[in-house]
Amino acid sequence: MKTTVYGYPKIGENRELKKVVESYWKGEITKSQLLEKAQEINLNRVKKVLEAGIDIVPSNDFSLYDFVLDTATMFNVIPERFKKIEDSLDLYFAMARGSDDAIACEMTKWFDTNYHYVVPELAGDIKLVKNRPLESYKKIKENLSLETKPVIVGPFTFVYLSKVYRRQEGSILMEMVKAPESEKFEYFLDYFADLYNQVLRQLQDEGVKVVQLDEPAFVLDLSDKEVDLALRTYQKAVEGIDKLDVIVQTYYESLSSYEKLINLPVKGIGLDFVSNTENFENIKRYGFPKDKLLVAGVVSGRDPWKTDLKQAAEFIKSLFDYIPQENIILSNASPLFHLPVSLKPEVGHLSEDLINLLSFADERLEELKLLKQHFTEGIDLPDQNLQNIRDRYKNEEVRKLVSFYKNQEVGRKTPFKERYKKQMDILKLPLFPTTTIGSFPQTQEVRKVRADYKAGRITEKEYKEFIKSQIANVIKLQEELDLDVLVHGEFERTDMVEFFGEKLEGFAFTKNGWVQSYGTRCVRPPIIYGDVSRPNPMTLEEITYAQSLTNRPVKGMLTGPVTILNWSFYRKDIPKEDIAYQIALALRQEVIDLEKAGIKIIQIDEPAFREGLPLKKSKQEHYLNWAVNAFKLSHDTVKDETQIHTHMCYSEFNEIIEYIYKMDADVISIEASRSKGEILGAFEKFNYDHGIGIGVYDIHSPRVPREEEIEEIVRRALRYIDKNLIWINPDCGLKTRDWDETVKSLKNMVSVAKKLREELK
């Protein structure tokens, strides 16, 4: 029995990678300094995995920005608009972040996680130009004399997640077609099978022993045709590969069409045994091929809870009835990059009880080693008493309230049209009201003051005065820009989930528990260890202060229950919906307070609503029903005149539009720029007839959008949506941007709104 891992975090325990990449972007270090430092970070993490006693150490699982983008550039999948950039590294970052004259590639959620990947655009001269797994393998061998297992996104998943672009006549926008829906899907699978075959042949020629192809798309509900195509792709991809062991790794859910895909022509299959019991049930039902290795995912890569080692060992033992022990490789059940690097910095910071419940990436390595040693050396596994500790965190009162509301009809009683009229009569907004999503630039200065306050270097009074001055400045700026509905800027918030968690009971916070969200951006997911309640108002002070400075409406700004839950680590021994209801009840009290204080518009952000959607269709309806109800419960106390907004970004809405409608928000602001307005199609098909804020430019890119680009997106929206329901806004919060580009971009946005208002009044 051996052990392996994959997806060990890349960003570094102290976000070292973030820091060097951002220094490069700022021009503080040269390209060769960046590459040198990045290599050092990578070699250190490889050494760490090796020294933890893991038998099969991965390579090519490091990336300067995103591993899907790495795969795309390997195959020269480079959109035409970037082709004039000569330097390959500048080109790589331009695809991720945009350049002066080229819009960045779309970025979207990676499966049901808070990681975002850069969407490959399949067009042009696609060919193997850089065998990254081979290069990574060689580099590690050269530096550490270590045989590794290169890891690469598999051909099926790569093509499945790609988009095919078609440029429309006379337009700066393009239509996109998601690969599986396109007639080109089959064509591209065949095409990439051949390219992957070249990659594998080169690895084999180099003497590489084992390679891992990640195929998380194999856990989605695939049609019979897609399953057949997957088998055909692999037959082609592994032609002539007889000295290199190919492992297909699946994760996040159980393998789709197990009885067929288990026979893929490869040496091993990796299965996730943590997310549920379905993979094991399938093994019991259909068996497991005698000639294959099983990479058994037995410790979680996405939940931070300690593995119950005795229970895991029992499970592994039960696998022996179906698979010989020597054919089993113990592993993580999903990539480790969803976890912080190490629990060590948290010792002394989190309570001892909580530390005893937790396990991050480094601790997973340790767990795998222990499990292996239990079988190979007969060592005893510890008594952990995990449930005893968890039971200490109960709040019976909250649990009672949740059971009560779970059996109630929730939501606002008056229909949208009637409410919206009353609201707009009071708000007196022009056609195409302009607004922003909430946050304004979080400068070094703002972050430093927050850090100083946290560390006790400045007093609470000084801190609050500083935040007030920021709010006053941004209110003045928004008035000058002539925006219609203002925000307070969120300067007091480190992160939209962390901020609320810090004010709620039942949440704990790591000091250093950074997890990559996209590129160099990281989050520190709160840990919901106990039942949730709200001891005090959370946002009232800042919002009412902002409103006191202006006659224009200021939006109350909350993060919704589903998002707080989905972007936190949460307990697995309590139903997820119960935790959502607990958070919704806490927010409900905040909404009541905001309304009482005279706030007329309250935005309850739900950007992670789509993210929590289970990957298997059979599980989706249950989720969507409770998620909609939790959102409604958070605010259904408000009067008709109070306008409820919500915001979602970087999500695909097609399958869930009916439930977005059921959320019954008065206005929903959505991203519509990176996907070139494609998302609006879902709203059109559904005849969506509530307010929609069109996200007219991409805030993840430092690029200032031109007025024509903004106008084209609004005009596209006008084809689908009643003009009286359209709002105009950026596609997400502005916290990652600089002031200069923010002001320029908003000026262009307001100018377009005014022009269209004049034309279409």
Ligand SMILES: CN1c2c(nc(N)[nH]c2=O)NC[C@@H]1CNc1ccc(C(=O)N[C@@H](CCC(=O)N[C@@H](CCC(=O)N[C@@H](CCC(=O)O)C(=O)O)C(=O)O)C(=O)O)cc1
């Ligand atoms: C909207 N998005 C969000 C997602 N998930 C969330 N949980 N939150 C989100 O907002 N998922 C989808 C998208 C992803 N988008 C983003 C966008 C931006 C970030 C981001 O900017 N992250 C920051 C870190 C955020 C943070 O908490 N910063 C703290 C400062 C912490 C820090 O750096 N401290 C320093 C010391 C500071 C000093 O002394 O000056 C240190 O510890 O070294 C803060 O703002 O106060 C990032 O930089 O990556 C994430 C996701």
Ligand SMILES: N[C@@H](CCS)C(=O)O
């Ligand atoms: N209100 C938040 C939403 C981000 S999804 C912000 O503006 O940053």
Ligand SMILES: [Zn+2]
């Ligand atoms: Zn957003």
